Amino acid sequence: MLGGIPYYLNLCDPEFTLRENIMDLVLTMGAPLSDEPNNLLQAELRDVTRYATILRSVADGCTDSGTIISRVRELKDSSALAPYVQKLAELRLIRIVRSLDATERERDRRYYLDDPFLAFWYRFYLPNVSPLAAGHWDEVWRHKIDPYMEDHMGGMFEWICRDYARRYINEVLPTAAQEVGQIWAASFDVDVVGRLLNGAAFAGECKWWSRPVGLNVLEHLRETVAHASYERDAAERYYLLFSRSGFTPELKRKARRDPNVRLIGPAELLGPPPAR
Structure with missing residues (x-):
């Protein structure tokens, strides 16, 4: 804020x-x-x-x-x-x-x-x-601010997740990021994309939801990235899901089986920075 x-x-x-x-x-x-x-x-x-x-x-x-x-x-x-x-x-x-x-x-x-x-x-x-x-401070808060804070924080959350990727992605992936940003076109918009120093690519979705993120979000992310040109020839690609409210059991099982899927919640985003 x-x-x-x-x-x-x-x-x-x-x-x-x-x-x-x-x-x-x-x-x-x-x-x-x-x-x-x-x-x-x-x-x-x-x-x-x-x-x-x-x-x-x-x-x-x-x-x-x-x-x-x-x-x-x-x-x-x-x-x-x-x-x-x-x-x-x-x-x-x-x-x-x-x-x-x-x-x-x-x-x-x-x-x-x-x-x-x-x-x-x-x-x-x-x-x-x-x-x-x-x-009329209380009325402004009640009618014009509080009902729209969730929507406002959704955009801020994407910003926080990209900043995390720039600074700390090596905590969950093999190495640090060489570049981090977004990709978009008429038919898609990906919140977080980037390339690691070892040449691997990553793409992520950020969800400021009050409910856990499910497997459907991962599947949609994979489909979207498949149609994008960014790092299409990367030898390896990771999929990152950022969530305010955690993840469904089904998605957690998938992430345990798939080494290219990473789930990042508040514990990771708010954890202490690594020692330098």
């Missing part, structure tokens, strides 16, 4: 619930982080309004240049958008992502907010600034 910014984390009270911390830090009048994104933009940029509109568009799910341009009337085409996006990327406010199976000439890019707190603020605080200013 707050990313890894020490200042933000130091403001959190570990004895408070998530709701209580968000209320105290973001939603209530005078909360220390209530205007943090605006302060950041004003300190770093000119023409803050245009940059803020781009950030809000991305937060609203506009992940390609065409949909962003439709929200920013002053920008007529992708060449006009490019310098703004590049500046936001330099500030680590936006991630520019290319499908790992795309060629260098392909222009298919996706844009995501590169800061978890920014993503939360633009999705939940800014659209509700008027009722929050009127003091």
Whole structure:
């Protein structure tokens, strides 16, 4: 929710619930982080309004240049958008992502907010600034934030899983990753893919579900990867399933029998980092 910014984390009270911390830090009048994104933009940029509109568009799910341009009337085409996006990327406010199976000439890019707190603020605080200013903090939480937190965390969970693969995949696979990313096309979207230093490939699905992940998710992942061009000729391929709520007994049996299937749950994601 707050990313890894020490200042933000130091403001959190570990004895408070998530709701209580968000209320105290973001939603209530005078909360220390209530205007943090605006302060950041004003300190770093000119023409803050245009940059803020781009950030809000991305937060609203506009992940390609065409949909962003439709929200920013002053920008007529992708060449006009490019310098703004590049500046936001330099500030680590936006991630520019290319499908790992795309060629260098392909222009298919996706844009995501590169800061978890920014993503939360633009999705939940800014659209509700008027009722929050009127003091309706509990009602905003109850009607506009709490019912949508599961969906919001689904996207964040994919981010966490890719970061785990970059840093710690050697805890569950033979060696560290050489590259980690995503692949997509009109008919498929794979949350996590990559190549290990030994040349093996891996692909993974991330499920922020309240129920255990089953064998059908593994089968769907295998079918999807079979139609993708990324690392098609790899001598070995691993399949990773990331789950918030564990795995069905059937899938666990499959993973015990198949050395190329790995199941990664909260214990692995939240475990202590390996000694260096």
